[in-house]
Amino acid sequence: MAKATPKTVPTTIPVLPYSLIVGQESLKLALELAYIMPRLGGVLLSGHRGTGKSTAVRAFAQMVYNGELPVTLPINATEDRVIGGWDIKEMLQKNPKWKDGLLLEARNKLLYVDEINLLDDHIVNIILDVTATGKLVVARDGQSESCDVPFTLVGTMNPEEGGLRPQLLDRFGLMVNVTTGSDSINRLQILKNVLTFDDEWTKRERGEKSVFLDQADKADRQLVRQLQGAQKRFRQVNVDAVLPLCVALATEFEVEGNRGERVLAIAARAYAAKENQPEATAKHVAVVASLALQHRRPAMAQSNEAIWTDEDDDLVHQVIEGG
């Protein structure tokens, strides 16, 4: 297999800068934690239409990958583009050459699947196989090879159009139930930012200077530096003290398998690193508990939406206090 070459992505596509996204704290936290520690296993953003899920993912990728958009697996993708296939142009020139698929292109990066619940079943199966083993095995068209493909899977979906299979749900380290708050001040600020961005982008396209966008770019760069610092600090954060708590929470929420408690511990550690703390505490666990556990509860099999209530938060605090 050829080494994945970075995809050329036009930089002229207007994507709202990440620092201009107002609210959506859980969504932003999940993306940032997955960046600090890719081993978390990816993020699923589930929410109703128009809540800015796709914009947030593109903005985040653009921020952390120097203006590049994420490697995107669209719902129109065919199998050969996902796992790779012969380059047709080269084949016609009697020069057989293998062309890598998106899974390899996304190596050590973010693989974004928009409308993941609308993806064709056999493509979902391929992703499941790769995320389960961390290896891409190609055995088709006379090609037989395998290689490691570590990537951070980020999916967005609208639960109105059906849910995901439990096996695929479990592959996502964190899940966010994206909602738009009813706080009118926040809502107003969101509208302001989006409309101002429209105007300022037009200005920039005309070659004029935009202070508004320059400031946003500056804020983005600062955040990336913070996240990179957290990435480096991650290994130094001590997580031992909260491990029993992670197990207790996974048991209390009837999470199946061990993945839930592992992800919870990693997420708490990443959050502590982000907060520049030497040790993960119960407070860190409480913040990330819903992200790590909500989609692994038995109730999720009966519903397309993860429901995390105030009672669940109370239960988390009870377990923390009881421990």
Next chain:
Amino acid sequence: MARVTISGKSQPAENFQQPLIQGLACATIQPSLRSVLIFDSSPPILQTAAELWVKMLSVTTQTEVKSVYLGSADTEESLWGSLTLSHTYKNQPFDWQSGLLGNNSALRVIVIPDLSRISLPAARACISLIGSEVAHLERHGHQACWKSNLCWLAGCSREQVKFLSPHLLDRFALRLSGQNSQACDHTTALRNWFSTSNNFTQTVELSNKLLQRLQSAHRKEAHISKEALDRGMAYLAKSNNQGFRRELALLRLAQARARFSELSETTAQHVDLAAGLIGLEKPSELLYEQTLNTRSQILSRDDTSEGNNTLARENKEKTTETNRLQPVYPSDSTIELPSEFIKIHESKQDPYPEDSVSTEREAASLRFPPRHFYQSTPGRGPIIGIEPATMPYDIAWVSTLLESAKYQAVRSKTNSSKSPLILHSTDLRRYRRAIEPEQLLTLVLDYTCLKNCQWKEVLLSYLQWAYIERASICLIQVGIARISKELQAKKITAQSVLVPRVQAGLNESAGLATPLAHGLDLALQTLRHDLQHGRSTVRQVMLVILSDGRGNVPLENSRKNEKPNQLVNRRGIEDALSVAEQIRQLKQVEAVVLNPQPKYCKDLPIRLAQALGAKIENIPSLKSWEVNEP
């Protein structure tokens, strides 16, 4: 996929005040609004609108704009692209042919004449492309990422909205009504049409005035004021809208409206105008505020205007005169009622009907349908794409040959035979088709006999069968309440039991009449149609009848929807048995009568089962303590 060519004499579009023209003009200068949904428009209006919009866009962008039509037959290959024979055979015989929506940043207007009839791949493409900052294509060795520059114009009847995915509808930022444009003198319109067209086609031209306005507004900028933002939020504060798309669309429309007014700032009045354009109701708080303002204006005008004073004096005198003629006595006590605002504006049509209609679409309607047997395909059902084949059924020959063509150069090097075409089994491609159910559950439910029996528990096993077998369902409701024709049964059909209207249909309450014969007749017609007509895909029918057999409406009366003039006696029952005998003649029908075990006429369900040649299953009665006594 047809491209429309319109020729002939022109008709200038003058009236900017027409909501449709105004909406399209706003969408022309505001790219974020370039996904327009027109409700209840006739095909000619939509076609005219498409042509107008193409011209408006051509004028403002100074580029050639083409229109592309999407319909019910578009497949993934036709939309996104595929490998085809090269037109210029030089180095290679095949080229990647971009699809209708494929890798192309050129400005195009995508016209969808009827959104409710769009093919599944096209609906999925709409979800991917409309409103997205970037488009991605990853198909058959082809990879592309581009800034999509498509403008969408779709028509849809309000009646059909309940069958559409709200997720799909939400992609359309600007909602307009096609009805206003129809409200004109039809005779004059017909006369004009005859006088201007000699070849039954006509072109719509933009008037110079409109052209000037467009060009001027295109260059203009209008920043949104704080009060406009507040007003925009007030309009949609009470809707159950979770995202921000509607607020943004309203504000962007207001911004465009302000640019047409040649103002540099978008005010609350522009938001009001924009809301009026799409048919958004003004919130009652804003209406109250507006009334107060109007009242104070009138009062201040009264103070200054002599003429008005005179008029007011005259009115007062008249009132006094009337009062003198009709004595009025004061009440002994007064009650102060809470003030209520009376809406004096005409009612507008909601631009977001999906919020209020009942959901009747298929479950997970934007997903590719699941398949029972991957190894075989019935070779029926609309084509939705091409896929690799492992068995030689329903082969898509052109796609297979094109697939093999990619490898001919390499294969001919390694193969000594002189064969012009070397085909491998991995080249085989077959059509991917939407699933057509092969089984049908027909359920005749007599709602007047359901009291005091555990019918839901018994029925559940049949519904489960339908779910497992992916059978379509036909529910025939006999004797329901709140029905316009109570002497007739009602039929509900759906592709699967998961469709919400089936669930809603099962929960109807009982009415007074029992048109059992008509219900069975509807079942008979449905079965005949599904089993015997055309290229029907139904292979097996499960007919489940839940009734105590006590039909009390003769078939003839049901058909004419006339109340019987004389005593019915057993005619309703006998008619039902007679239709049941006819159903018995049909092959491939497995019938079951669910017997609610009535207190009286216990033999009727058994006679019905005998007439149908059906099995009989008794429904256990509810225990007395389980029955809700009134």
